[in-house]
Amino acid sequence: MTESGHNDGTGLTELTPLSLARLAELDDTRLERVVERLVSACGAGDRLWQIGNSRQGTQG
């Protein structure tokens, strides 16, 4: 996966093949590390993308 070589990866890629049952076996530290990266990298409160007036003029 493209994450290798950089430290940009959140760690989600490595968990992608796991089922819920397998995920339950994951140690707390690893699970929390990925979740923290997901939430902090994106910012929990700022992931809502809204448009009201920016489409004005779109049709020329």
Added chain:
Amino acid sequence: VNQPLSAADLSGLARGIVTPETVVRLNGAQLAKHQLLVETVRRRAAHTQPSATVATLTRAVELLAEIQGQYPAVVNELLALPQIGSWAISCLDRMRGGERLDAGYLARLAAVAAVRAGRKRDVPAAENGRTLFPGLGVQHGTRWTPIPRLRVRAGDLGLSVHLDATDPYLGMYGRRTRPNPPEWRDRLTGAWRVLVHRHRPAAQALAVGLKTLVPLAEPMSGPPLSAASGWAYGAVAASLPADSLILAEILVHEFQHLTLGAVEDLVALTRADDKRLWYAPWRDDPRPLSALLQGCYAFLGITEFWRAERNSGPPEHSRGAEAAFARWRRATLEAAQTLHDADGLTVTGRTFAAGIRERLEPWMAEKVSADAERYAARVCAEHRARWDRTNANAGVSRASARR
């Protein structure tokens, strides 16, 4: 089925090229994210929630895991619902605030899985009052109201989505309205025809990735509203536009956000500690770098949309499309330049900023009428001047002042 994103996927995504195969892999990563968040909710709840809540959650997760072992497609489809991500994030927020979380919601999701898997013994007895079953419908006493599903088709390509005005975890976009499904079906049919016949790659991506439409109340005036959330992959919220073409544009725009959001879940694109704010040519307020990148990606899709629209319909349609193309290619390139100069992107984020510019450059060289070019220059300049007046003291980063 759950395959990770490849280097080729990411290289295409950086330039805004989204194949159905890439979307399938993003879908898989989003399912993994939802599973991870659900499991995190279960674990954190054990330390913070009353024992009854913990027991409900644990039973629900165990039941889902058990059914997933036998019928993975049933449980995967349910866990991938957009609202499962926003439910889990809401639980994490509530726990941080010392509040009680909504464990019954996951129990009802597990009940839906049990029904679908034919495990009647695991379906709880009907509750009094109104009970929502995620992705399925609402039980009110003996009355059952299913969540409407819209199925549309154009040529060889179909789209099937929920029209969900009910689920509490799809309420973050704004005020919802009780939809009129036939009206939505009509508008979506028209939008889908436009997408399949004139924007086939976007239609192919949407066919695989779009799961839910959330109907928003129409604004008192002005253009329709639309929104998407990085915690609800697969859902697009919109007020019903009068014109199918605008619904098509909304779907393209919002799906670009969802796509980049799904990438961001796998690879950080901006530095989390960068708190600077920037000018975005489509917003009245200063934006953080991550939001500027999101907007840039969405408007790359919109530029491509109007570029294709120039070659269809009657002359007045082509002229309008040409003006929109001229405006958004200019605005998007300006934002891409800001991203490039900002020094707040990760290595992968820089690949995306470069990819967006690489995609735009040949479009910048395409000839448009003098009227369209003048319109684009004037609208962009007016927006910037208005923005400068409004945000003169907003502490915006200096580099963003460049034209």
